[in-house]
Amino acid sequence: MSIHFKEVKHMFYSVVLTLQAISSGQITSFVGQKIHGWLFSLLKKADANLAPALHASVPNKAFTVSSFLGRKLNSTLEINEGELYKIRLTFLNDNVFQAISGEIYELLARAIPIQLERVKFIINLLTVDPEDPWSGFTTEEELLESVNENREIALKFYTPTCFRIGDLHLREPEPEKVFTSLLCKWNTHCSFKFDENLRDKFKEIVILESDIIQKRVQFSHFYIQGFVGSVKYKLPEIPSVIKTANILANFAFYSGVGYKTTMGLGQVKRL
Structure with a gap:
């Protein structure tokens, strides 16, 4: 199968955020659902028009989220103040990535707390470094040309x-x-x-x-x-x-x- 394309510019991103708990508590349901809600709140703040359009794009939306990487999935999570937790966000659309990343950088730079259920965190680090096993970036062109x-x-x-x-x-x-x-x-x-x-x-x-x-x-x-x-x-x-x-x-x-x-x-x- 030969593939021909013109000026493919779509980029795909996998961003890993390191969160530090600034309070202790429990998260009683799946963390991925909580991160989804937080991400949409950021998107509404960044672009009031993009958020409802993205929400309506069922079933193949332009992003994914993880739970806490490396943590249990199927039980209540005990969160301890001071501990670090990693989450991953992926983006299949540049507009969504730019809108969300701008908001995240502001939270990171100003150490503004985020809340998942009743537990508060600050963002310590954002990485898209391909050396991290869960982060990285590529383009549609690179994927198509991969031999x-x-x-x-x-x-x-x-x-x-x-x-x-x-x-x-x-x-x-x-x-x-x-x-x-x-x-x-x-x-x-x-x-x-x-x-x-x-x-x-x-x-x-x-x-x-x-x-x-x-x-x-x-x-x-x-x-x-x-x-x-x-x-x-x-x-x-x-x-x-x-x-x-x-x-x-x-x-x-x-x-x-x-x-x-x-x-x-x-x-x-x-x-």
Whole structure:
């Protein structure tokens, strides 16, 4: 499959914030949901018109958030004053990144507290350094030009991942669902559009190895269950699928996979 594009300028960002607790307390529901609310409050302050437009862009919004990196997902969190906690924000749109980053830099420079549930934090550090395993940046052009035609793709899902089909939540790492989710996110936010007919060809991708468990997280008024762990996929000998799936697997670091990536679900890395 050959790819042709003109002046691709879209950038993707993964920003890691280091927060320091300035009070102690509990966060009783999934941190990703709290960070989502905080992020939207920043966006409303930065751009009153952009916030409602972004909120209405269902289901493939231009950002994702994490929970606290490396912390438990499925229980009440005890927050201790003085401790450091890391969160990650990714952006698939320059306007959203610029609006949010400007507000975050002000909070950082002036040590203005932020509040998640009843606990207050200050931002100690913002990084997009690719040396950090959870931060970095790339462009649409770089992803499209990456020479990677492996027929085996391994992904690690760090937070519960599921796919919503109507009223159902599908909780298995089915190849078609994983790569179709990535295809939809890519085609929503990128200049170059992949052929939507690839969805049918994704059905020929198979799982070689799977080491997953089911995990649930408690939101304010409901819980969601999904899979976490590592999965290795084998691609069919179809050049368009091999090229596209490899690009999408690299894109997954920024886009997330599946349902409610804007609230901390579906955080994934290519291994």
